Every structure is written in C-alpha cells, then in structure tokens.
Amino acid sequence: MTDRESLLDRFVRYARIDTQSAEGSTSYPSTAKQRDLLGSLVGDLRAAGLEDVAMDEWGYVMATVPSNIPADHPAHGAVPTIGLLAHVDTYFDVPGANVKPTVHRDYDGGDLALPGDASVVIRAADEPALGSCRGMTIITSDGTTLLGADDKAGVAEIVEAVWRWKEDPLRLHGPVRVAFTPDEEVGRGTEHFDIGRFAADVAYTVDGSGVGEIEDETFSADSARVTVTGLDVHPGYAKDRMVNAVRVLSDLLMALPQHRTPEATDRREGYLHPVSITGNVSQAAAQLLVRSFTEDELRQLERLLTDAASWAERKYRGASVKVEVKPSYRNMREAISRRPEVVEYAEEAVRRAGYVPRRGSVRGGTDGSRLSERGLLTPNLFSGGMNFHSRKEWVPLEWMGAAVETILHLAEVWVEKSRDQGSGIRDRGSGIGDQRR
Numbered sequence: 001m002t003d004r005e006s007l008l009d010r011f012v013r014y015a016r017i018d019t020q021s022a023e024g025s026t027s028y029p030s031t032a033k034q035r036d037l038l039g040s041l042v043g044d045l046r047a048a049g050l051e052d053v054a055m056d057e058w059g060y061v062m063a064t065v066p067s068n069i070p071a072d073h074p075a076h077g078a079v080p081t082i083g084l085l086a087h088v089d090t091y092f093d094v095p096g097a098n099v100k101p102t103v104h105r106d107y108d109g110g111d112l113a114l115p116g117d118a119s120v121v122i123r124a125a126d127e128p129a130l131g132s133c134r135g136m137t138i139i140t141s142d143g144t145t146l147l148g149a150d151d152k153a154g155v156a157e158i159v160e161a162v163w164r165w166k167e168d169p170l171r172l173h174g175p176v177r178v179a180f181t182p183d184e185e186v187g188r189g190t191e192h193f194d195i196g197r198f199a200a201d202v203a204y205t206v207d208g209s210g211v212g213e214i215e216d217e218t219f220s221a222d223s224a225r226v227t228v229t230g231l232d233v234h235p236g237y238a239k240d241r242m243v244n245a246v247r248v249l250s251d252l253l254m255a256l257p258q259h260r261t262p263e264a265t266d267r268r269e270g271y272l273h274p275v276s277i278t279g280n281v282s283q284a285a286a287q288l289l290v291r292s293f294t295e296d297e298l299r300q301l302e303r304l305l306t307d308a309a310s311w312a313e314r315k316y317r318g319a320s321v322k323v324e325v326k327p328s329y330r331n332m333r334e335a336i337s338r339r340p341e342v343v344e345y346a347e348e349a350v351r352r353a354g355y356v357p358r359r360g361s362v363r364g365g366t367d368g369s370r371l372s373e374r375g376l377l378t379p380n381l382f383s384g385g386m387n388f389h390s391r392k393e394w395v396p397l398e399w400m401g402a403a404v405e406t407i408l409h410l411a412e413v414w415v416e417k418s419r420d421q422g423s424g425i426r427d428r429g430s431g432i433g434d435q436r437r
Ligand SMILES: [Zn+2]
Pocket: 087, 150, 151, 184, 207
C-alpha cells in the first residue's frame, strides 16, 4: 500500500468509530465510547514501535518516539522534546454515530453530492478552497452525519508520521511525545492532562483547518455572572414598592452595546455574550461569556458590564446588582511570543512540505491555549479538514498528506536548529522544564 492509501485507510477506520463527546456530562471522559478509539490507538502506537505507550485512568493516551539521532551527530542529546497532540472526540451537536466516510477520487471541481442525504450538497460556489482541489481525493461523510476530520484527520496524521519515522531512519527527529485526548469539543480536553508526565518542551496540536494554517493566537476568555436582587410583594399591592429583578435584568442586558455581540462581530473584535438567564421577581441572574484577543479589551468589555450594573441600580431604586468575573483561559500569543521559534519552525516545515504558511487566530479557545497558559507552549497546526462541526465536512487526502510531511519536516527543523545553536536551546525561553519537575 502506498503512503497515501495507508493514510486514507487509517483515517477512514478512525472516522467510523463513534467518539461523540457530551456536554453537561460529569464523567470523564464525558462519554465512555471515546475509549473505543483511544484503546485502539494504544495498539496502533505499539505496532508502530513507540515506547511507554499507555492509557491513563482518564483516557489520555501517551507514548514516546525515542530520538533517532546518531551518537556522533552534533545535535545528539540537544534536541528539545516535541509534543504532538490530537483529540479523538467529535462535536456533540451533529450526529456522529455510524459515520460512512465517502471517498470522491479525482475531484472534478463541481459540487459534491453526498449519497446518504440528497439535501446535503457541498457546493463548489460556497467553498472557495475547493477550487484548488481539482484532481485530488476528497473525503466526506455520506451526508447523514459529520465526518469527524475534526480531529481524526489530526489523529491519523500523527500515527502516520510515527510510522514514517519507523520506516525511514534517515528522517531525523529528537524525542517526540504523542498524546491523544478526549473531550476537546466540550472544552474539557486538558482537564486532567498531566503536563509533567507528558514531559514535552514544546507541543503542537494538529487540530487546525486548511492546508498551511498555523494558529498561534486564541481568544482570552472570562465568564461573568450578573445577579440582580429585587423585592417581591403581592402584585395587587405593589405600587411603588415592588422591585422586579426580572425586568431590571432584562433592561440591563438590553442596555449593553448590541454591536458587541457574537452576532455582530468578527475578525479581531471581542464580544459580550449572554448565554443563560434564570430567576424570578426577587432574584434573577444571567451568565455571560466575555471574549477578546487583548487583555485591555477584555477589561473594557467587563467595564461595560459593571457600568450597566450601576446604571440599573440608579434607574431602579432598591435593586442591587452584583457582577462577578471569573477568568477562563488566556490568549496563547503572549506566551508564544517569548519563544517565536516555536511557530517559525512550524512555518519552515510547512514551506518544506511545499505549501505557503499562513498564521491565523482562533475566535475561541483550543486545548493549546490552556496548555500554553500552564507553561507548555502549544500552537495549532493544520489537519486539512474543512467545515468542522457540520455534515458538510470535507478533507482532501493530499492536504492530510501535507500535514504528515509538515510533522516530519518540523522534527527535522528542530534537529537542524538545535545542531546550529548547540544545547543552549533547551535552557532558553519559558523555563517550563523547571516548573514542571
Ligand atoms: Zn478539533
């Protein structure tokens, strides 16, 4: 089997396994079925000759690819340990069981009809990126489910890369740690992730989208809770006495700038997003998400909220309004900018794989934003998949192949740079090695 066909075969096999995560679940992983794929990955990594292959009590699978740098090579012992991560779970809100991967060979540039549901058509006119995929092999679902290229493309690419290392000892790499994780889609992917045990110096999630993309920036996120305390009295005798918390809170939320919501913002604009509301006349509360790429704007958005709270207290005599803000995760950009080489080497790897690197920002968080905050710098590499969280997901096999090549080149770039710079590279930068142990 050629490399391409074995990558296709592997991806299709993973895509067929139902690994949907569940919001609101209190167990970990959020669904037990994620262990089906995690367990079979343990076998696949052992077959590829990795060491220390293990699944822990939470379901995290970790393994080591030992360095293959010869003892007389100038970079021997000097290359930092690179981590590669991908998540096995699929999005909770689109059907993810009985996925039937559908392979469209020699794509002709037209619309992609999906065999399981005539109403689901991937239209070339809606997908500018499809234009560059003529002649490629495109994989979709049959239209009744998502495909799960998010992130089984990343999983398959990492496993394929470790096979290539096994089969071609001339492709040099330092020590590499691999991790497959559950529950990324429900925002709990790193909840029990043991950074110390993973023991990588820097890491990359392979969970991005179009070919060549490298994401080194995410939102900074807080959550806010606004609680209004009013005064309930019998409505028949309420004149000049009742303070209705329901009305105060509604008024307060509508007084927030309506152009700073998710519906009204894009690119680099942050937002205030009320996501739930509960209450009665005596007390009402709203939960909001606060999102921005900068700490300044985050504070500014939170000030809008506290200003609205004071305004409501002045307008409604007797009402008291409390605003509580909790930090959630932080933009990885700041941490990563202290070690620019982590992203620069990835850009070089994309170029060597034959594509143009493009830096992007995620209007959300990734497992990498949480890991970067905890000291393990983790930008996001493309996996090749498009239209994530949709029954119209598609991924070109050639882009998946480019992701495998990018991983292989990335390890080689780290070897070359470590050779050029001597072993000092290990001690420079964030000092995560020290924090960890
Ligand atoms: Zn993902």
